[in-house]
Amino acid sequence: MLAPLLALLGVFVVWPLVHAAYISFYTWSFYESPVFVGLGNYLDVLTDHEFVGAVLRGLAFSAMVVPAQVAVAFVFAVLVKSLSRRMAAFMKVTIYIPAVISEVIAAIVFSLIYTHRGGLLNWFLALLGKQEDTAWLGESGTALAAVAVPAVWLGVGVASLIMLAGLLDIPETYYECASLDGAGPWTKMFRITLPLMKNIILFLLVTGFAASLQFLVLPLVMTQGGPVDSTTLPNLFIFRHFTNDLYIGYSIAAALLLFAVLGAVSAVIFRLVRSEKAMDG
Amino acid sequence: MIGRVIRYGTAALFTVAALFPLAWMAVAGFKAKTEVVATPFQFFPEMWRWENYALLLGDAAFLRSLAVTFTGAVLFAMLSLAVNALGAYAFARLDFALKRTLWFVVITTMFVPGIAIMLTSFVVVTQLGMLDSLAVLVIPGAASGLQVFFLRQYYLGLPVALEEAAQLDGAGPWRVFLHIFVPLSKGAFVVVGVTSFLAFWNAYIWPVLTITDPELFQVQQYLATFRSDRSSEMGLLMAGSTLAALPVIVLFLCFQRHIIAGIRISGLK
Numbered sequence: 263m264l265a266p267l268l269a270l271l272g273v274f275v276v277w278p279l280v281h282a283a284y285i286s287f288y289t290w291s292f293y294e295s296p297v298f299v300g301l302g303n304y305l306d307v308l309t310d311h312e313f314v315g316a317v318l319r320g321l322a323f324s325a326m327v328v329p330a331q332v333a334v335a336f337v338f339a340v341l342v343k344s345l346s347r348r349m350a351a352f353m354k355v356t357i358y359i360p361a362v363i364s365e366v367i368a369a370i371v372f373s374l375i376y377t378h379r380g381g382l383l384n385w386f387l388a389l390l391g392k393q394e395d396t397a398w399l400g401e402s403g404t405a406l407a408a409v410a411v412p413a414v415w416l417g418v419g420v421a422s423l424i425m426l427a428g429l430l431d432i433p434e435t436y437y438e439c440a441s442l443d444g445a446g447p448w449t450k451m452f453r454i455t456l457p458l459m460k461n462i463i464l465f466l467l468v469t470g471f472a473a474s475l476q477f478l479v480l481p482l483v484m485t486q487g488g489p490v491d492s493t494t495l496p497n498l499f500i501f502r503h504f505t506n507d508l509y510i511g512y513s514i515a516a517a518l519l520l521f522a523v524l525g526a527v528s529a530v531i532f533r534l535v536r537s538e539k540a541m542d543g
Numbered sequence: 544m545i546g547r548v549i550r551y552g553t554a555a556l557f558t559v560a561a562l563f564p565l566a567w568m569a570v571a572g573f574k575a576k577t578e579v580v581a582t583p584f585q586f587f588p589e590m591w592r593w594e595n596y597a598l599l600l601g602d603a604a605f606l607r608s609l610a611v612t613f614t615g616a617v618l619f620a621m622l623s624l625a626v627n628a629l630g631a632y633a634f635a636r637l638d639f640a641l642k643r644t645l646w647f648v649v650i651t652t653m654f655v656p657g658i659a660i661m662l663t664s665f666v667v668v669t670q671l672g673m674l675d676s677l678a679v680l681v682i683p684g685a686a687s688g689l690q691v692f693f694l695r696q697y698y699l700g701l702p703v704a705l706e707e708a709a710q711l712d713g714a715g716p717w718r719v720f721l722h723i724f725v726p727l728s729k730g731a732f733v734v735v736g737v738t739s740f741l742a743f744w745n746a747y748i749w750p751v752l753t754i755t756d757p758e759l760f761q762v763q764q765y766l767a768t769f770r771s772d773r774s775s776e777m778g779l780l781m782a783g784s785t786l787a788a789l790p791v792i793v794l795f796l797c798f799q800r801h802i803i804a805g806i807r808i809s810g811l812k
Contacts, residue, residue: 263629263630263632263633263637263716263717263720264629264630264633264634264637264639264645266625266626266629266630266686267626267627267629267630267633267649267686267691268630268645270626270682270683270685270686271648271649271652271686271688273667274664274667274682274683274684274686275652275655275660275686276648276652277663277667278660278663278664278666278667279655279659279660279663281663281666281667282659282660282662282663285663337553338557341550341553341554341557344550345550345554349554353554353557353558354799354803355796355799355803356557356558356561356562357557357561358795358799358802358803359561359562359565359792359795360561360564360565362741362745362791362792362794362795363565363745363788363791363792364744364745364747364763364787364788364791365745365747366745366747366763366766366767367568367763367766367784367787367788368564370766370770370780370781370784371564371565371567371568371781371784372564374571374579374580374777374781375564375567377580379580379582380580380581380582381580382567382580382584385582385583385584386584388582415560415561415564419561420806423803423806424806427806476656476657476658478658478748479747479748483767483770497658500658501658501661501748504661504662510662513662514659514662514663517656517658517659517661518659521655521656521658521659524656525654525655525656526654528654529651529654
C-alpha cells in the first residue's frame with residue numbers, strides 16, 4: 263500500500279534532490295561529462311553580486327508582502343468574528359476566491375490595472391489629485407511594490423482563514439471575565455487577543471516568508487524581472503540561469519543554498535508549533 | 544450604530560478588494576480592445592460585445608488547452624488521492640520495517656521547494672522519455688508529503704474500534720481501507736482532490752519546461768503566450784482569463800464548505 267507513494271516520492275523528489283546535491287559539486291551540462299569542482303559553484307554563487315542582489319530583493323519583497331498579509335488577515339478575522347453568522351460565511355468565501363486564481367491570471371489583470379496611459383490605477387489617483395501618471399511596472403522604484411500587491415491579493419485568503427480559526431479558538435469566557443473587570447476593547451485586544459494569537463501570527467509570518475521568497479510566475483509574467491532587474495526575485499534569478507546557462511551546477515548550488523536555509527527554518531517552526539499543540543493536549 | 548457602520552464598511556472594503564479585479568476582468572472581456580484601458584475609466588463597456596467570448600469559444604487551440612488541462616487535472620486529482628490516501632493509511636494503521644525512517648523522509652519532502660529539484664526532475668523525466676506527454680504533468684507531482692500528512696492526521700483521529708470488528712472477521716488491510724476508511728474520508732478527499740485539481744490547473748512553470756507540443760498546451764501556457772504574442776488584444780485576453788478562471792471558481796464555490804473547514808484542520812490543529 264505504501265509502494266506507490268514511496269516509488270513516486272523516491273523517483274521525483276528524493277532522487278532529484280540527491281542528484282542536485284551531487285551536481286552542485288560539479289560543472290555539469292547535458293552535453294559533457296561532469297568535472298568535480300568541490301565547493302566552486304557555491305563560492306561562485308556567494309560572490310556573485312547578482313545573486314546577493316536577488317536575495318536582498320527577495321527580503322525586501324517579503325518585507326512588503328508578509329506584514330501586509332498578516333495585518334490584513336488579522337483585521338479580517340476580528341471583523342468576521344463580529345459579524346452575523348450569514349455575513350461571516352459570505353466573507354469567508356469572498357476572501358478565499360483570489361486564492362484559487364492562478365499567478366498568470368493575477369499577473370495579467372494587475373498589469374492592466376497598472377497600465378501607464380489610461381490605466382485604472384493612474385486614473386483613480388488622478389481623481390484624488392495626483393498630477394502625473396506613473397509607469398508602475400516600468401520604473402525600478404515602483405515595480406517591486408507593484409508586484410507585491412497581487413502577491414498579497416493571492417495569499418491573503420489562506421492567511422485570513424487560519425487567523426480566523428485561531429481567533430475563534432479563544433474561549434469567549436476570557437472576554438466576559440475581562441468585561442466584568444471593566445476592560446475596554448483595546449485592553450482586551452492587547453491583553454487577551456494578541457498574546458493568545460502569538461503562535462498563529464508567528465506561524466503565518468514564517469510560512470508567509472517562505473512563500474513570498476518563492477514567487478516566480480508573477481514577476482516572470484508581469485515584468486520579466488525588469489526594469490533593470492528591479493523585480494528579479496531569487497526564484498526568477500535561478501529560473502533564468504536554469505533556462506539560459508549551459509552549465510547548471512551554478513544555478514543548482516544557488517537553489518540549494520537558498521532553500522536549505524529556508525527549508526530548515528520552516529521545518530523548525532513546524533516542529534515547534536506541533537509540539538506545543540501536543541503539550542496542550 | 545457607529546460600530547455597525549464601521550463593520551459593514553470594512554466588510555464592503557474587503558469584498559471589493561477581493562472581487563473587484565475579477566469582476567473587472569470578466570466585464571472587460573465584453574469590451575473592444577481600445578476600451579479596456581482608457582481614460583476616463585468606465586467599469587461597464589459602451590456596448591456589451593460577445594465577440595471576444597464567442598471568438599475564444601470557437602478557437603480550437605483554446606478549447607483544446609481547456610480540455611487537456613481539465614483532463615490532466617482530473618487524472619492528477621485521482622492519482623494523488625489514491626497514492627496519498629493509501630500511504631497515509633499505511634502510516635496511520637500498519638506496522639512495517641523502517642516506519643519511523645520512512646515517515647521522516649515523507650515529512651522532509653514537504654520542505655523541498657520546487658525550484659531546488661526543478662532541473663534534476665527535468666533530467667529524470669527526460670531520461671524516462673516522458674517529455675511532451677500528459678504523463679509528465681500528471682505523475683511527477685502526484686505524491687505529496689503534505690497531503691499524506693493531512694490524511695494521516697485525519698485517519699489517526701478515527702477510532703480503532705471501527706476496524707477491529709472487521710479484522711476479527713478476517714478482513715485484511717485492503718478491505719479495511721476500501722470498505723471502512725474510504726467511505727469515511729469524503730470530506731478529507733474533497734479537500735485533497737480539489738487542492739490537487741487547483742494546483743494542476745494553475746501550474747505554469749513545469750508545463751513551460753516539459754511541454755512544447757501545442758496540442759498539449761496547458762491553459763496557463765496558452766494565456767501567457769497569448770499575452771506576449773498579442774498584447775494589444777486586451778478584450779480578448781481578459782475574456783480568455785475569465786474563461787480560464789471560471790472552472791476553478793465554480794469548483795471552489797461548489798465545495799467551499801469542505802475547503803474552508805479543511806483549512807481549519809490543516810492550519811495548526
